[in-house]
Amino acid sequence: MKISINRLKKYIPHTESAEEIGALLTQSGLEVEGIEEFVSVKGGLEGIVIGEVLTCEKHPNADKLSITTVDIGTGVSPIVCGAPNVAKGQKVLVATVGATLYPSEGDSFQIKKAKIRGEVSEGMICAEDELGLGSSHAGIMVLDTDLPNGTPASEFIEIGQDEVLEIGLTPNRADAASHLGVARDLKALLGKDIEIETAPELKVEAAGPAIQVEVENSADCPRYAGVVITDLKIAPSPAWLQNFLKALDLEPINNVVDITNFILHDLGQPLHAFDADKISEGKIIVGKLPKDSKFTTLDEKERKLSGEELMIKDPKGGLCIAGVFGGEGSGVTDSTTSIFLESAYFSPDIVRKGSQFHGLKTDASFRFERGTDPNMPVYALKMAVKLLQEIAGGKVSSELIDIYPEPVQDFVIDVKYGHVNRLIGKKIEPSQVKLILESLDIKVENETEEGFTAIAKPYRVDVIREADIIEEILRIYGFHNVELAENLQTSYLAEHPVKDLNKLQYKLTELLTGQGYYEMITNSLTKSTYAEKSGFLDPKDSVVIYNKLSEDLDVMRQTLLYTGLEVLARNINRRQTDLKYFEFGTVYQKTEEGYAEGKRLALFLTGNRSAESWLEPSKSFAFADIYATVEGILEKLNVQAGDISVVEHAPFAYGLKIMLGQKELGTIGLVDEKALKQAEVRQEVFYAELNWDLLCKKASGLKKYEEISKFPEVRRDLSLVIDKKIAYDQVKTVANKAGGKLLKRVGVFDVYQGDKIEAGKKAYALSFHLQDQEKTLTDKVIDKTMSKLIQAFEKEVGALIRT
Incomplete structure (x- = not known):
């Protein structure tokens, strides 16, 4: 997950470096895996200056080239230019000798002093695509500016610069999947107030299509909010919004879609914009469609529904897989003028089912699956409308719809100070415990000498038990602030087995x-x-x-x-x-x-x-x-x-x-x-x-050893015919029991199953190794031992001894 330092500063103004912020967040459990510098124009237009074309003449050796002289502030440079629109008196952008250009397509290259068709060229008058500012290559950029010649291009063209944190977000920290969420932690870590903009009240400004909303099952969708916006002008977003999205590795699309993406990454609340004119009968229904219903998503793939995923639909069919992916027929296009803007809280389980079944992983499903803030939909909706009014000229054309029959309750958790100190391993003063929790928006009530009641807001889906509260205290207090004791000790008696x-x-x-x-x-x-x-x-x-x-x-x-x-x-x-x-x-x-x-x-x-x-x-x-x-x-x-x-x-x-x-x-x-x-x-x-x-x-760490016998070992072989179901280990167990101390080991050197013995039988050829530690074995003792083995095999496993 990527977080913009510039945006964090809007919530928590601070002077700490990105590295210091990264270290603080990491120690609190939001591991910062890397920090990247972002520049909206690669290279930052370094070596590019404003110049003025003083003269422009046809190249004597090439019909499509011109020889110009350009004032670049530090002198006049001859430049050969191939643009058809170059002319005397123009203000242009010039790449000076030594500058590196990063074009929109292709590899970067460095400007060098050169001869082109016999004429000296000391620089390059640039087109939009050659500077990475766009895709146009119709001609050079002609500027309308009074800035003096030699002025760096970065003073004329606004360049967005940022530092971006790459956070390895763990599944339990769904609350931190946004800039606001990270800012909440930073508030506690820096001890500073968080600045959250007040949402404007929405007033109906124009008439628009009437949209009704019906939620079939509030368990799947506890809260659903929306509003109609008309008179929209679909266009590219302003530079600040495009730069914010690009810093997060997102491609800007148009002002409406970009605003929904901005709100998602800024506040953690996914939004979805439907073309209001494409909603049949002006009715939105939140519910399910029958199994095997066909639905085409924005990626133009036709999918068969499982019947278990939650859908946003109208009387004619599906518009969107709720919380996962939009439909092809209802999305915003360049011709859209009116939208119904949705902001909802969906059950994590129902979104997960839809996402898993269709193999779709989106920024929205990532957040809904883990649990979003049920108190955020209306605030996020109002902030999005404000941006739509400012950027896309939209007008509010309906009352705000907010269906929330059973508000999600806060988590109420009883906490004992004794448990806090025992689990952390250090006594922390109650006043400091309270300060830490309240800095995390966790209320402390019903305080006594023994403990208190903590009230956590529902966006903290990972704070539901006493141990979770203690973890919150520790991660802000700092693991590094818990000193190691000189002596190891425990508050309980435990067994200390010899075995490691x-x-x-x-x-x-x-x-x-x-x-x-x-x-x-x-x-x-x-x-x-x-x-x-x-x-x-x-x-x-x-x-x-x-x-x-x-x-x-x-x-x-x-x-x-x-x-x-x-x-x-x-x-x-x-x-x-x-x-x-x-x-x-x-x-x-x-x-x-x-x-x-x-x-x-x-x-x-x-x-x-x-x-x-x-x-x-x-x-x-x-x-x-x-x-x-x-x-x-x-x-x-x-x-x-x-x-x-x-x-x-x-x-x-x-x-x-x-x-x-x-x-x-x-x-x-x-x-x-x-x-x-x-x-x-x-x-x-x-x-x-x-x-x-x-x-x-x-397991035993003790192994018995004995002196190697001075007396020779004797081997005898037997062939047994036994039932197929009898395992070799059963035979081996019988042998060890009957052979006594003299039998040192048993081996099998052949197994036969075939037409030469009775069906359902098998034959084992076994070797028996006999040895006495104190004397040489006699034939009488050997025969007696083998006789015991034969009797045991016949009795215990029903063996037939082959001769």
């Missing part, structure tokens, strides 16, 4: 990045449709955002799966198909007791494990790859997994569930087609989501 959770997370981050994973951070807000269509999440458990900024970000996520898949889809669509990602993130759920949140660790694998090369072909990721990563995580944290069972439900095509005691640690598997389709991912994805809170709780 940040170190645990860093340890795993090192592990995963060392294996080629990349860390990602995704938004905690997501689409409600994911839960509704997931097949494994309950939409009723979603934490719904009431002041949502987007229909695509309307709930808190219950899983890291979908936000991660969105990242994969974005990369895959850009031909980055071999991906290894992990994320530490929080998930949220609504419960019977209120709300619950927990931290999770998510892993994603998709594409190829290694790039194709001449040594070997590329290989796709497999389930074993992500399972190996999970095993490495558990080993790193010294956590022993419990029961492992097969998962065959959404969001997995197949997978495993890992338990830690009676609690679920997480799931691993191949993401099913339904979930991939929801996120528009078109290749296989292996996914694991682990309960990070539980992992941290069970």
Whole structure:
């Protein structure tokens, strides 16, 4: 958002530099990201002077050129000129040698002493477009002035100069989306009064078309104001208005449209001008149109309506998507002489729906979506009418319409001084608290020794709780004015666990990045449709955002799966198909007791494990790859997994569930087609989501070490035929239990499924590594151990031992 320093000075006269103002605003929460200098004419016409043509003769070697001598104040310069209208006695604008010109089109260039067709030329007599003053190239500019020769052109042509602040406006500060809003903060920061012009009373000056207004639902449009203006003369705006808009990177259009844009950026109140002669039956209706109705917007695109967006319409159809974009058939044109000027307060939710559905983001929707001031429409309307009278010759031709059945109430907030001092970390005197709040137009009432009641105006949509009031106090008092104590202390007793959770997370981050994973951070807000269509999440458990900024970000996520898949889809669509990602993130759920949140660790694998090369072909990721990563995580944290069972439900095509005691640690598997389709991912994805809170709780920094055995290790192999549904981890658990201390590790070196064994079965070829720490194993002990393993496999998993 761009803010003009010149305009700020109209509200708060000050001598501070733009850099000082920027620093003050930044410390108060309105981060100034940059400061730009604006000049209405690029280069400021430096090196351009007023000159007088003393002589003008035809060029001897070119029919279309003239040789002139021009008095430029410091002497007489010969100049070759190609303009057909150059003549003796004219006052002209001359670019002297060394001046740089910035034409309306094309690159800049510097004036140099030259010879043109054999004749010396020391300067250039300029046309309008050559100076960047317009588009005309019909001839040189001939001046009507008594200013002496050599006078800088900037003294004849008014040049607008300004400094512009670029503010990175956060979503909560909708109140500051205007010059008036920024000036309110500056008032508190500088301790100066704000000068707000009194709005004139409107008097009907002429007869005009009668316009009636009907609001179908006051919840969608709590306030609607308007007035008819006639006898308008559509023309370019005056220089001051054009310069204001250009400084904000806006293109001036005509005086009526420019005035509405000025009010929007100055006061934060969007206005819309309808051609009054194009309003059918003289009736404005604020309401909705049926689903699939067709409506052509100002950009000449025909759109199908959703039936949920708020429309400004007449008896024949739509005129405007309320708060978003105007219609092609009702806008102001060069032939417009009468307008109906609208100024309204629309519900943020209804504007957001229309903006999101049609993919339209405008300056008006930006403000309406976040919440405008319900007390501003009439004031803004009157100020706009005043400008229309001054600039466009307009006349008020109707009484001011103001439909406001249920005025929006102020926010009433109880505040305790004890809470103010505790949260800020410093005692602030009640008198200073009151001074700060009142400088922000927040009234302080019902004061006692313990606290007070704060009354915030409805334009402060972000000040509705005690914590918000305390934030207002702190940002004006200054974070830098809260000193750090010599000793850290707290007002409550807290546990100080031995485990450092940040170190645990860093340890795993090192592990995963060392294996080629990349860390990602995704938004905690997501689409409600994911839960509704997931097949494994309950939409009723979603934490719904009431002041949502987007229909695509309307709930808190219950899983890291979908936000991660969105990242994969974005990369895959850009031909980055071999991906290894992990994320530490929080998930949220609504419960019977209120709300619950927990931290999770998510892993994603998709594409190829290694790039194709001449040594070997590329290989796709497999389930074993992500399972190996999970095993490495558990080993790193010294956590022993419990029961492992097969998962065959959404969001997995197949997978495993890992338990830690009676609690679920997480799931691993191949993401099913339904979930991939929801996120528009078109290749296989292996996914694991682990309960990070539980992992941290069970993690142990102590690891047991033992001396390397001096006695040899023995390997024995077995081939088992088991049911397809039995996971390898179940087999491994049985083996570890039956093998006792002698069994050091189990490995699988072959898996077979085919016509040589019974249908629904699979064969595992397993290796068993046996070792005794104190003596060499004998055949008798080895055979006894293997016998125990065989019996356990037959009993626990129904295995058939192949011989």
